[in-house]
Amino acid sequence: MxxxxxxxxxxxxxxxxxxxxxxxxxSKSVTNRALVLAALAAGPGRLRRPLRSRDSALMAGALRALGVGIEEGAAPDGTEEWRVTPGGGLRGDAAVDVGNAGTVMRFLPPVAALAGGPVRFDGDPRSHERPLHGVIDALRTLGARIDDTAQGSRGALPLTVYGEGTLRGGPVEVDASSSSQFVSALLLSAPRFDKGVELRHTGDRLPSLPHIRMTVEMLRGAGAEVDAPEDGGEPHLWRVAPGDLRGRELTVxxxxxxxxxxxxxxxxxxxxxxxxxxxxxxxxxxxxxxxxxxxxxxxxxxxxxxxxxxxxxxxxxxxxxxxxxxxxxxxxxxxxxxxxxxxxxxxxxxxxxxxxxxxxxxxxxxxxxxxxxxxxxxxxxxxxxxxxxxxxxxxxxxxxxxxxxxxxxxxxxxxxxxxxxxxxxxxxxxxxxxxxxxxxxxxxAGKDTGPGAGPAAGAPAAADPRD
CATH class of the missing domain: 3.65.10.10 (Enolpyruvate transferase domain)
Incomplete structure (x- = not known):
């Protein structure tokens, strides 16, 4: 506080x-998922009408630190467009500022496990209090090496992921009762794991299921093979096959x-x-x-x-x-x-x-x-x-x-x-x-309003993304 x-x-x-x-x-949820999928794709992609906000700026900055090209510009119709170029292998020896963005602190450690060296994660003071144990424990089960002992081993930030360019993958159990983002984080990177992933949620209640369905739909849109509970399968079990993701054009x-x-x-x-x-x-x-x-x-x-x-x-x-x-x-x-x-x-x-x-x-x-x-x-x-x-x-x-x-x-x-x-x-x-x-x-004032115009008189402008 x-x-x-x-x-x-x-x-x-x-x-x-x-x-x-x-x-x-x-949508922040769509923008940040799309950025991760585009960064892991086999070819370039385009993201039209992305959200420009602190959370999306943190995600883009983190991916750039890992060697992903993200060029901001305009589409032919004048709408904003970000062009994402994966650029081959992900770069290690990087530092990631997660701010207090749950999508950044949870979605990117699995990506960092695929990088060619250590990736250090830290953020706002509140980020140290938010749960990350589900992602950390699962990544260790899947073959990743992670050091979260900076303030005692407690499954939270700050931490370092020692990327080795690949990750074994396979079956893993996760209690995502505290955040559905634990599931989405692992599913998003799973096509790049050697064995994909077979993920089972072990807790009683899984909150925010629509966000997991969003992850599944976006993975499929990028060419991934995904089996999900809504397909008639076992409740709380997801399977993602290994394979290439394709770069694509997506309107947010x-x-x-x-x-x-x-x-x-x-x-x-x-x-x-x-x-x-x-x-x-x-x-x-x-x-x-x-x-x-x-x-x-x-x-x-x-x-x-x-x-x-x-x-x-x-x-x-x-x-x-x-x-x-x-x-x-x-x-x-x-x-x-x-x-x-x-x-x-x-x-x-x-x-x-x-x-x-x-x-x-x-x-x-x-x-x-x-x-x-x-x-x-x-x-x-x-x-x-x-x-x-x-x-x-x-x-x-x-x-x-x-x-x-x-x-x-x-x-x-x-x-x-x-x-x-x-x-x-x-x-x-x-x-x-x-x-x-x-x-x-x-x-x-009864006016048509949107994100594009300048601040109203007497109102503060949008905060700098670094705030």
Missing amino acids: TASQSSPWPAPTASGTVTAAVTVPG EPDLSNAQPFLAAALVTGGRVTIRDWPRQTTQPGDALREIFTEMGGSCELVTTAAGTDLVFTGATSAGGVRGIDIDLSEVGELTPGIAAVAALANSPSRLRGVGHLRLHETDRLAALTREINGLGGDVTETADGLEIRPRALHGGVFHTYDDHRMATAGAVLGLLVEGVQVENVETTAKTLPGFPRMWAGLL
């Missing part, structure tokens, strides 16, 4: 219903989880928000917002336009208001902060279940949400696996974010209806949603 990067940001209060159209930047979907605060604005103000380019079929967990926010009192429809498909979401009416919800969020845990903020503004209690693993995210999100909502006069109780939220009249105050981007956007949602909310370190939204304060100002 760190001090603010700047003065607290006065969260704007909505003067009425919010009506606007929003273009959300590309908008980040649907980052659409959450904008949809929440429509929901709590009874307004209407259009999210541009919402995919009709996707593996992104954020797609669940359509059902969740409808259950909480809104309504939505997918509308076909000349440019594609838009999601039009209409908020709760004054007659019905925002309803509380009792829901298991184990598969979509990253949506919990935004849902908790809406629940605190609802007209009936809510119970959010299945998200005990959020204690190990960018911050302990359950403790943070409880502390910060209650600090504004709310009534939130932390349970073993979630939160119980009983709506009360809220008041202004500083809403601390703990360097967590989803805490910052949750604070912004509360500020729509609660005067005087000040969000500490709103710049942390640059982790996955650069330019958020400007986009939020555009939303409340």
Whole structure:
């Protein structure tokens, strides 16, 4: 829990219903998976409309340190495009800064095991507290040599992977109860292992399954042979055959989880928000917002336009208001902060279940949400696996974010209806949603808003990727 990067940001209060159209930047989850697959491919690839944020900058920087060429430019139609050139064998004797990006700290140690020398990993102080044991233990079983004794052998950062240019691979068991990224990390690099991988999850509950399905779909798109539980196989067992990955052109979907605060604005103000380019079929967990926010009192429809498909979401009416919800969020845990903020503004209690693993995210999100909502006069109780939220009249105050981007956007949602909310370190939204304060100002002004324009007057610019 760190001090603010700047003065607290006065969260704007909505003067009425919010009506606007929003273009959300590309998905962080898709961008970082695509970068890893392109780096391991047998030929060059192109990534169109990637997310430019702190997390994706850290991933690109780490891959460049390993000898991968990533050239940023524009496609013929003017959209942003990153050209990835694998460049043969991965380079060792490198240092990787993971920041506090779970995808970087977990996806890249398996890649580093294929490098030609040692690769050192370190990051922000919070990264030392986040679990990495599942990846470390599994890689050792598969033949990798890893030193995580810098602060005692504890399965966390900092660590060094001693790459030998290849990895044996084969069968391995992983308890991924604390993070589905343990599974995705091993699957992404598995085609390059000598024997591929046969991975079995041994824990009781596996959170965020949509993210693993995303990994499987993207592996198959790159030419990998994957057997997964959803194909009718054994539950919690994945097999990836060894083989070449092909470089390809991929257009990144908008980040649907980052659409959450904008949809929440429509929901709590009874307004209407259009999210541009919402995919009709996707593996992104954020797609669940359509059902969740409808259950909480809104309504939505997918509308076909000349440019594609838009999601039009209409908020709760004054007659019905925002309803509380009792829901298991184990598969979509990253949506919990935004849902908790809406629940605190609802007209009936809510119970959010299945998200005990959020204690190990960018911050302990359950403790943070409880502390910060209650600090504004709310009534939130932390349970073993979630939160119980009983709506009360809220008041202004500083809403601390703990360097967590989803805490910052949750604070912004509360500020729509609660005067005087000040969000500490709103710049942390640059982790996955650069330019958020400007986009939020555009939303409340009823303008079409997206990531491309400059900052609104009085709003901070997107944080430097090094922050």
